[in-house]
Amino acid sequence: MNGTEVGLDYGRMLDLLGIEAQLLIAATHDAHVDTPVWGASGRTLGEAVRQLGDLCEDALSWLGSVEAERRWDLPDQPELREVTGRFGVRLADLLAEFGARPPHDPCPTWWPEQHTVRFWLRRMLHATTVYRADVQAAAGVVATPIEPDVAADGIDEVLRLWFGYRLYALGITATRPCSVGVSVADWNWLVTADQNGVAVVSSDDVSTTTPDAVVGGDAPSVYLWMWGRLPDRAVETSGDPDAIAQLWGLLQLATR
Numbered sequence: 001m002n003g004t005e006v007g008l009d010y011g012r013m014l015d016l017l018g019i020e021a022q023l024l025i026a027a028t029h030d031a032h033v034d035t036p037v038w039g040a041s042g043r044t045l046g047e048a049v050r051q052l053g054d055l056c057e058d059a060l061s062w063l064g065s066v067e068a069e070r071r072w073d074l075p076d077q078p079e080l081r082e083v084t085g086r087f088g089v090r091l092a093d094l095l096a097e098f099g100a101r102p103p104h105d106p107c108p109t110w111w112p113e114q115h116t117v118r119f120w121l122r123r124m125l126h127a128t129t130v131y132r133a134d135v136q137a138a139a140g141v142v143a144t145p146i147e148p149d150v151a152a153d154g155i156d157e158v159l160r161l162w163f164g165y166r167l168y169a170l171g172i173t174a175t176r177p178c179s180v181g182v183s184v185a186d187w188n189w190l191v192t193a194d195q196n197g198v199a200v201v202s203s204d205d206v207s208t209t210t211p212d213a214v215v216g217g218d219a220p221s222v223y224l225w226m227w228g229r230l231p232d233r234a235v236e237t238s239g240d241p242d243a244i245a246q247l248w249g250l251l252q253l254a255t256r
């Protein structure tokens with residue numbers, strides 16, 4: 001991939017997950033539970049934090065943690081401090097689990113290509129990063145920048161796990177054939193889709209493949225755009241707009 005491989009060090013991911021959680025919790029201090037979250041399917045701030053807590057409990061279950069046996073029930077209309085507290089405790093449980101196990105320790109996952117603890121650390125890092133961006137935006141807090149290589153790893157994850165596999169698992173296919181190059185700094189991907197399925201490959205130079213369209217820009221913007229958190233004007237596009245629209249639409253179906 002143009003000389004730079006996507007992939008983050010396990011220890012760094014562990015540190016980043018803790019930092020992202022702290023940033024999210026800090027952003028809720030002066031926020032209201034019913035504040036709407038832009039670009040997150042109509043969720044409120046409280047619902048976003050609650051859903052991230054659910055993801056923590058799900059990950060603990062997949063990891064086989066004894067903490068997963070203690071499900072944390074919340075009232076029907078909890079206060080923000082209750083959902084934030086539950087997220088904080090569950091995230092701490094996850095950090096302890098990740099810290100006690102090597103990255104290649106086997107465990108169940110929903111992605112056929114990887115069945116290790118590393119999968120869940122990566123998944124929770126990107127989930128927490130995207131939700132942190134949601135919460136900061138909803139709370140009116142200045143957004144904390146996402147490091148370019150972290151964003152590039154997130155792009156790789158959303159393309160391979162969600163677009164490349166989740167669509168297949170859901171039985172969703174493209175309405176017409178298309179190919180889109182995705183390019184950020186030193187990282188490039190080629191995405192193809194048709195009525196028979198989708199494929200994602202690393203590409204040393206997307207220009208030599210002549211895709212129908214190209215999406216690019218700075219990695220954090222492309223990352224958040226793919227998760228539906230930024231509008232089209234936040235990224236750079238060229239070529240067939242229908243191909244880009246189909247890529248974006250399929251991503252939203254895969255990640256909802």
